[in-house]
Amino acid sequence: MIQLSTHLASSGLIPSHLWNQPENITAVLLQASALDVPVWTAVQNLYPAGEEGQVGLRTRLLRSLMWRAGHDFRWVDSECDSTHAVAEITLRGETAPRRVSYEMAEAQQLGLTAPERDKDGHWTRQPHVMLRHRVASRTCDWHCPQVAAGLDLYAQAPPQGRIPALVMDGIGPEMQRAVTSADEAKAEPDRLRQVWRRHAGLLDQPARPDGTTLRQWLTYMIEEAVILEQRAREDLGGPQPSSEQQHVPTLMVCGCPKFEVIASGAHRMNCEEYVA
Numbered sequence: 001m002i003q004l005s006t007h008l009a010s011s012g013l014i015p016s017h018l019w020n021q022p023e024n025i026t027a028v029l030l031q032a033s034a035l036d037v038p039v040w041t042a043v044q045n046l047y048p049a050g051e052e053g054q055v056g057l058r059t060r061l062l063r064s065l066m067w068r069a070g071h072d073f074r075w076v077d078s079e080c081d082s083t084h085a086v087a088e089i090t091l092r093g094e095t096a097p098r099r100v101s102y103e104m105a106e107a108q109q110l111g112l113t114a115p116e117r118d119k120d121g122h123w124t125r126q127p128h129v130m131l132r133h134r135v136a137s138r139t140c141d142w143h144c145p146q147v148a149a150g151l152d153l154y155a156q157a158p159p160q161g162r163i164p165a166l167v168m169d170g171i172g173p174e175m176q177r178a179v180t181s182a183d184e185a186k187a188e189p190d191r192l193r194q195v196w197r198r199h200a201g202l203l204d205q206p207a208r209p210d211g212t213t214l215r216q217w218l219t220y221m222i223e224e225a226v227i228l229e230q231r232a233r234e235d236l237g238g239p240q241p242s243s244e245q246q247h248v249p250t251l252m253v254c255g256c257p258k259f260e261v262i263a264s265g266a267h268r269m270n271c272e273e274y275v276a
Contacts, residue, residue, distance in 0.1 A: 001029055004039075013220070014043055024048065031055055034149045035065065046151075056152040059133045062140055065147040072097075073139060075132065085131035089139050098143055102135040178202050178214055182221060189225040192218060 005025040032042030045061035070092030079086040088097035113123040137153040178199040203215035
């Protein structure tokens with residue numbers, strides 16, 4: 001387990017809050033065992049919560065755990081908007097659903113929407129999504145807390161795709177500006193692609209102390225941002241992106257489209273990585 005944690009700590013595929021923190025990854029692996037979920041699922045969905053030593057979990061995993069336990073959790077879509085969210089859960093062995101709601105007024109009263117708490121602007125930009133997250137947590141807390149195995153259900157997840165301060169060490173001023181621009185773009189694919197174009201001359205230079213290039217890092221951030229957008233649409237039952245929007249030709253270090261390499265298992269013939 002310790003060896004696995006050490007390897008994962010330097011991976012560019014894990015969430016940024018676990019970078020270079022093998023001790024925290026070990027804690028996540030232990031929690032994965034407690035929840036009886038795959039290691040990679042835990043790494044992608046567990047995070048440090050607000051209270052010291054607490055661990056929170058993302059809503060998508062929480063909903064999966066409720067369903068796995070035999071509880072029928074559903075959104076009441078007709079009553080979900082930017083001011084309140086409603087869900088129903090029918091516990092295993094029962095026939096009557098239990099109704100749970102969460103109001104924006106409650107979030108405001110708790111200070112969740114205040115700028116000092118909502119630093120990434122999630123409550124401002126996506127109040128409908130945040131309310132659904134909140135009502136899912138309340139549903140589990142009130143009616144089936146055992147499925148969460150004692151994890152913090154209400155802690156807000158850390159931002160995804162953010163670059164920690166340690167990345168700024170050992171890189172030049174131009175790269176620092178590129179990294180800062182990517183950090184400010186957060187999880188917005190279009191803004192991240194603008195950073196790619198604006199700093200195209202730096203793409204193959206190291207952006208992190210472990211040697212990760214700006215190209216590699218932006219590729220990862222864009223893919224994560226696209227996945228988050230897609231999950232938000234699926235959660236809300238809203239319009240899905242067009243086929244053109246779904247096709248994201250992110251590039252590998254060699255310049256080959258990543259989806260092609262993953263799909264075919266080989267690089268293009270004119271690529272230096274190509275093996276006949």
